[in-house]
Amino acid sequence: MISLRNIHKTLNGQKVLQGINLEISEGETLVIIGRSGCGKSVTLRHILGLMMPDQGEVLFEGQNLMGLSEIELIPIRQKMGMLFQNGALFDSMSVGENIAFPLREEGKMTEDEIQSAITEALEMVNLGGQQSKMPAELSGGMKKRVSLARATVRKPKLLLYDEPTSGLDPVVSDSINKLILNLDKTLNMTNVVVTHDMRSACEIGDRIVLLHHGKVHFLGTPEEIKSSQDPIVFHFVNGISDASVATE
Numbered sequence: 472m473i474s475l476r477n478i479h480k481t482l483n484g485q486k487v488l489q490g491i492n493l494e495i496s497e498g499e500t501l502v503i504i505g506r507s508g509c510g511k512s513v514t515l516r517h518i519l520g521l522m523m524p525d526q527g528e529v530l531f532e533g534q535n536l537m538g539l540s541e542i543e544l545i546p547i548r549q550k551m552g553m554l555f556q557n558g559a560l561f562d563s564m565s566v567g568e569n570i571a572f573p574l575r576e577e578g579k580m581t582e583d584e585i586q587s588a589i590t591e592a593l594e595m596v597n598l599g600g601q602q603s604k605m606p607a608e609l610s611g612g613m614k615k616r617v618s619l620a621r622a623t624v625r626k627p628k629l630l631l632y633d634e635p636t637s638g639l640d641p642v643v644s645d646s647i648n649k650l651i652l653n654l655d656k657t658l659n660m661t662n663v664v665v666t667h668d669m670r671s672a673c674e675i676g677d678r679i680v681l682l683h684h685g686k687v688h689f690l691g692t693p694e695e696i697k698s699s700q701d702p703i704v705f706h707f708v709n710g711i712s713d714a715s716v717a718t719e
């Protein structure tokens with residue numbers, strides 16, 4: 472479904488991506504892990520076509536995103552949903568208006584259809600009947616769930632998650648993971664999930680990729696990553712900070 476081929480990207484003079492190669496298959500959940508600042512969010516932005524590589528190419532269903540205009544990217548982006556790292560709900564809009572936003576923007580549904588889509592999306596994230604609440608009235612976990620409802624309301628084929636459980640306690644994190652697994656089953660999507668959290672990664676990932684120094688350092692199943700003897704993988708998986716690894 473997605474191919475990242477030899478992606479290089481320099482930002483502010485810093486070589487962030489240095490030859491990323493990654494194939495993402497339809498229907499799979501791929502988890503991206505790696506230390507803060509290693510380029511996980513930047514990689515997601517390349518998949519969305521929000522950032523273009525300095526070198527290399529990004530293909531979505533065989534189509535090269537390089538060189539497409541903003542208008543040509545619209546139909547491709549409509550097949551993707553994105554859960555941003557900070558949730559990014561519109562504070563001045565109610566929960567229902569937030570969820571309706573991508574549908575109104577698309578302009579294909581009647582008001583009745585939009586209202587039933589909101590109801591359905593909220594039920595899917597266990598927030599049935601909460602459409603008139605304002606974001607300020609919600610807890611962090613509820614905000615993430617509303618963002619999830621907004622990201623899935625157009626039933627995208629591909630859903631990108633940037634840190635869906637960051638800042639949440641372990642119990643709420645676990646409920647978000649279960650929701651991701653559930654949505655995946657009901658909507659039969661392809662998921663790319665960026666996370667710091669190894670427990671989440673192993674729970675939801677079919678495959679896990681560890682980025683390091685702008686490259687794919689490791690790619691494998693949760694079992695393979697947990698049993699890996701590679702020192703960088705081992706340190707990341709076990710949450711050990713090691714000066715020799717950090718300064719390498």
Ligand SMILES: Nc1ncnc2c1ncn2[C@@H]1O[C@H](COP(=O)(O)OP(=O)(O)OP(=O)(O)O)[C@@H](O)[C@H]1O
Nearest residue numbers: 482483485487505506507508509510511512513514
């Ligand atoms: N728009 C931008 N302009 C300049 N530099 C950027 C931009 N976006 C990201 N960077 C830099 O690229 C590097 C990778 O950033 P990125 O946001 O991908 O990290 P990350 O792996 O998602 O980290 P975190 O886990 O903290 O979210 C960082 O050094 C960051 O400062």
Ligand SMILES: [Mg+2]
Nearest residue numbers: 511512556633
């Ligand atoms: Mg990030």
